[in-house]
Amino acid sequence: xxxxxxxxxxxxxxxEAVRLLAAAGDEAKILAGGQSLLPMLNLRLARPALLIDIxxxxxxxxxxxxxxxxxxxRAAAGGAAAAGRAAAGGQAxxxxxxxxxxxxxxxxxxxxxxxxxxxxCPLLAEAARHVGNVRVRNRGTVGGSLAHAxxxxxxxxxxxxxxxxIVARGPDGDRTVPAGELFAGYWTTTxxxxxxxxxxxxPAARPRQxxxxxxxxxxxxxxxxxxxxxxxxxxxxxxxxxxxRVALAGVxxxxxxxxxxxxxxxxxAAAGRAxxxxxxxAAGIAGSLRPxxxxxxxxxxxxxxARVLAGRALRQALARACGDVS
Amino acid sequence: MxxxxxxxxxxxxxxxxWVLPSDTLLDVLHDGLGLAEVRYGCxxxxxxxxxxxxxxxxxxxxxxxxVQAAGREVTTLRGLAGPGGAxxxxxxxxxxxxxxxxGFCTPGMVLTSLDLVRRHLARGLGPPSxxxxxxxxxxxxxxxxxxxxxxxxxAEYAALAAAGTPPAGTSPARTPPARTPPARTPPARTPPARTPPARTPPAxxx
Numbered sequence: 001x002x003x004x005x006x007x008x009x010x011x012x013x014x015x016e017a018v019r020l021l022a023a024a025g026d027e028a029k030i031l032a033g034g035q036s037l038l039p040m041l042n043l044r045l046a047r048p049a050l051l052i053d054i055x056x057x058x059x060x061x062x063x064x065x066x067x068x069x070x071x072x073x074r075a076a077a078g079g080a081a082a083a084g085r086a087a088a089g090g091q092a093x094x095x096x097x098x099x100x101x102x103x104x105x106x107x108x109x110x111x112x113x114x115x116x117x118x119x120x121c122p123l124l125a126e127a128a129r130h131v132g133n134v135r136v137r138n139r140g141t142v143g144g145s146l147a148h149a150x151x152x153x154x155x156x157x158x159x160x161x162x163x164x165x166i167v168a169r170g171p172d173g174d175r176t177v178p179a180g181e182l183f184a185g186y187w188t189t190t191x192x193x194x195x196x197x198x199x200x201x202x203p204a205a206r207p208r209q210x211x212x213x214x215x216x217x218x219x220x221x222x223x224x225x226x227x228x229x230x231x232x233x234x235x236x237x238x239x240x241x242x243x244x245r246v247a248l249a250g251v252x253x254x255x256x257x258x259x260x261x262x263x264x265x266x267x268x269a270a271a272g273r274a275x276x277x278x279x280x281x282a283a284g285i286a287g288s289l290r291p292x293x294x295x296x297x298x299x300x301x302x303x304x305x306a307r308v309l310a311g312r313a314l315r316q317a318l319a320r321a322c323g324d325v326s
Numbered sequence: 327m328x329x330x331x332x333x334x335x336x337x338x339x340x341x342x343x344w345v346l347p348s349d350t351l352l353d354v355l356h357d358g359l360g361l362a363e364v365r366y367g368c369x370x371x372x373x374x375x376x377x378x379x380x381x382x383x384x385x386x387x388x389x390x391x392x393v394q395a396a397g398r399e400v401t402t403l404r405g406l407a408g409p410g411g412a413x414x415x416x417x418x419x420x421x422x423x424x425x426x427x428x429g430f431c432t433p434g435m436v437l438t439s440l441d442l443v444r445r446h447l448a449r450g451l452g453p454p455s456x457x458x459x460x461x462x463x464x465x466x467x468x469x470x471x472x473x474x475x476x477x478x479x480x481a482e483y484a485a486l487a488a489a490g491t492p493p494a495g496t497s498p499a500r501t502p503p504a505r506t507p508p509a510r511t512p513p514a515r516t517p518p519a520r521t522p523p524a525r526t527p528p529a530x531x532x
Binding site: 003004005008035055133134136138 | 327346347348350353369370371372374377383384385386388389390391393394438441442461462464465466
């Protein structure tokens with residue numbers, strides 16, 4: 001198969017991309033890494049009249065900045081300086097903590113290998129291992145993955161678990177969208193037709209916080225049947241679970257964050273004796289899901305996988321929060 | 327949709343091509359420039375037989391627009407050859423290990439594993455393990471089912487490259503001098519005769 005004819009425009013900046021998008025309306029698609037869009041074109045599942053290539057628009061690398069109200073604005077500062085600042089005094093508590101800023105064009109390969117990502121969002125670095133193959137990871141981008149909104153997306157799953165915020169630029173300027181409000185359904189986001197993702201802001205990993213990413217796919221590099229991302233945070237004495245978050249991919253029409261109420265059973269659980277609580281919470285999360293059946297798996301199998309993988313993810317995240325480095 | 331002229335550097339040579347916006351890099355390399363080692367397999371970035379190195383990184387030729395390669399450096403399998411077409415040491419390992427069967431996947435396998443070994447050595451990680459090799463090659467499908475010998479060949483090359491002989495994927499040091507045809511037959515194992523068996527004419531219809 002070959003792609004239907006389309007026109008191509010290289011955007012030298014995100015502003016130019018927004019202008020081109022606004023002029024073309026629904027007829028245009030943004031081209032980032034192209035690893036989902038071009039297969040759709042080659043299979044003629046999409047027929048845009050214009051591709052707007054944002055690859056020339058952004059050469060930035062991941063960076064780390066102090067969080068808080070002004071953090072987003074300052075986060076574009078140089079990576080090394082920002083990293084030093086954060087390492088020195090960036091652990092300013094839950095809301096004022098450091099932010100990892102990923103430019104939208106951050107490739108999956110960079111997620112895997114970049115020191116700042118591995119240090120401050122190891123969840124995402126691990127999840128990137130499961131994304132596609134080496135060629136997909138060389139070209140595919142974090143912003144493109146989020147905008148594509150595949151319900152089995154590892155990146156979207158981690159964005160939910162980590163509480164990421166997405167910066168989108170439109171004709172009226174930038175706005176920030178919590179990951180939990182980005183996904184609207186199969187391959188659909190809440191972004192306006194003339195908005196383009198420029199950055200992803202992720203609260204940096206904190207002390208006494210553990211993480212885990214679990215995925216089952218029929219073949220390595222294939223789409224996840226079910227994937228689970230979990231974060232577990234201990235209280236200040238590192239004795240009890242203070243907070244936990246679980247997000248799942250492959251279980252609904254979009255990546256899904258488990259409702260906080262489903263994790264309430266873990267709050268205050270003793271770190272060394274939380275096994276039964278984890279089992280109950282995992283069963284509760286799975287029970288809340290109504291996954292569809294498709295060519296990869298039945299809905300019932302997916303729900304069972306969700307329970308098993310959520311349990312494994314919570315156990316591993318808890319172990320890491322307790323200092324297990326494996 | 328008008329064609330536009332792009333200039334790209336293919337295997338060290340500046341090449342021009344007139345391309346449509348919807349032409350892929352695969353279209354231009356295979357159909358336009360006649361580089362038959364860049365192959366159409368699936369068109370979805372899954373099979374890996376259209377793999378080329380774009381500025382040194384493996385990409386799917388079928389998922390990269392030709393216009394996106396303008397001004398960039400593209401390496402196909404034949405770009406690895408040394409003077410006089412001498413085989414690259416990794417190709418040499420493939421040959422000696424019998425890692426190529428029908429050959430359709432081989433260019434992608436070679437380019438992808440070469441990138442793996444280069445990256446491992448550049449990052450000071452030593453030669454990649456067999457698990458590393460399997461992980462890197464998961465997006466390169468061999469439908470002859472010959473993965474074991476491919477992994478053997480890459481592992482052997484990686485060990486040689488890590489030991490410094492030959493330098494990682496740069497020079498064809500182990501190959502014969504230019505213009506001498508490379509010895510294709512390993513001394514110990516004689517491959518089966520290549521001539522097809524004499525065909526008996528089909529029996530007359532009863």
